[in-house]
Amino acid sequence: MKLQLVSKDKTNTKCSFIIDGAEYWYVNSLRRIMINEVPVLAIEDVEFRKNDSALYDEIVALRLGLLPLTTDLKTLNLKEECTCKGAGCSLCQVVFKLKEKGPKMVYAKSLKANDAKTKVVYPDMPIVKLAKNQELEFVATAILGKGEEHVKWSPCLAYYKYYPSIKIDNKKCSKDCKKCIESCPFGILEMKQGKVVVNQKKLLECHLCNACVDACPNDAIQIQEDETKHVFYLESWGQLSCKDIIEEAIRIFDNKLLQLSKQLKK
Numbered sequence: 180m181k182l183q184l185v186s187k188d189k190t191n192t193k194c195s196f197i198i199d200g201a202e203y204w205y206v207n208s209l210r211r212i213m214i215n216e217v218p219v220l221a222i223e224d225v226e227f228r229k230n231d232s233a234l235y236d237e238i239v240a241l242r243l244g245l246l247p248l249t250t251d252l253k254t255l256n257l258k259e260e261c262t263c264k265g266a267g268c269s270l271c272q273v274v275f276k277l278k279e280k281g282p283k284m285v286y287a288k289s290l291k292a293n294d295a296k297t298k299v300v301y302p303d304m305p306i307v308k309l310a311k312n313q314e315l316e317f318v319a320t321a322i323l324g325k326g327e328e329h330v331k332w333s334p335c336l337a338y339y340k341y342y343p344s345i346k347i348d349n350k351k352c353s354k355d356c357k358k359c360i361e362s363c364p365f366g367i368l369e370m371k372q373g374k375v376v377v378n379q380k381k382l383l384e385c386h387l388c389n390a391c392v393d394a395c396p397n398d399a400i401q402i403q404e405d406e407t408k409h410v411f412y413l414e415s416w417g418q419l420s421c422k423d424i425i426e427e428a429i430r431i432f433d434n435k436l437l438q439l440s441k442q443l444k445k
């Protein structure tokens with residue numbers, strides 16, 4: 180199996196790569212593990228001391244649960260796997276405090292964690308608006324969890340598509356028709372030296388929609404899916420970098436296979 184990085188943004192929260200030499204079941208397993216099983220931090224318990232805002236405690240708590248929090252997987256444990264046996268300790272939970280008085284908009288950046296490494300990913304996310312003299316005070320506890328339990332613990336959006344293969348038969352092509360070029364929504368086909376060719380820089384934008392195939396009156400174009408080659412896209416919500424998500428997903432996948440192999444040996 181060969182891997183090739185196609186793109187990566189500066190913040191390392193968005194990347195795409197080509198997986199060459201793997202069937203879809205492998206690629207899809209990896210995708211599902213990334214979304215459902217790579218753990219991240221999210222607020223799970225909120226103890227309200229004061230809430231005069233227009234929103235019920237439950238609604239404020241729901242909004243707090245959905246705030247993405249930076250997650251250090253090297254130091255944090257899942258609560259059920261921690262040495263405290265689920266009682267809650269600094270190795271498996273992070274406690275946030277907030278105390279605000281209106282009039283003002285309360286933003287995510289007002290949350291103060293007891294652990295300097297943990298921060299809200301997007302400080303300007305609004306939580307609730309307080310009118311004059313309204314107060315909001317609570318203690319919130321964040322724990323590691325998995326997306327399979329609740330989407331607030333999911334680290335990313337991950338998806339893939341088959342690698343496109345576009346073949347143009349220039350013998351069948353009538354040079355001045357250009358219908359295929361006009362039909363492509365991404366401008367992947369172009370005219371070069373009197374021939375219709377694929378713009379290789381744009382090839383990965385092909386969604387295999389077959390608009391060019393349908394538009395060609397001479398059946399000169401063929402689009403095929405390469406079933407052992409996939410283009411994989413990963414977008415992190417910000418709790419973990421793309422690198423961390425990929426490494427953790429592969430570690431979890433390997434561990435699953437190891438467990439199965441151990442059981443087979445018994």
Ligand SMILES: [Zn+2]
Pocket residue numbers: 258261262263264265266267268269270271272
């Ligand atoms: Zn613990």
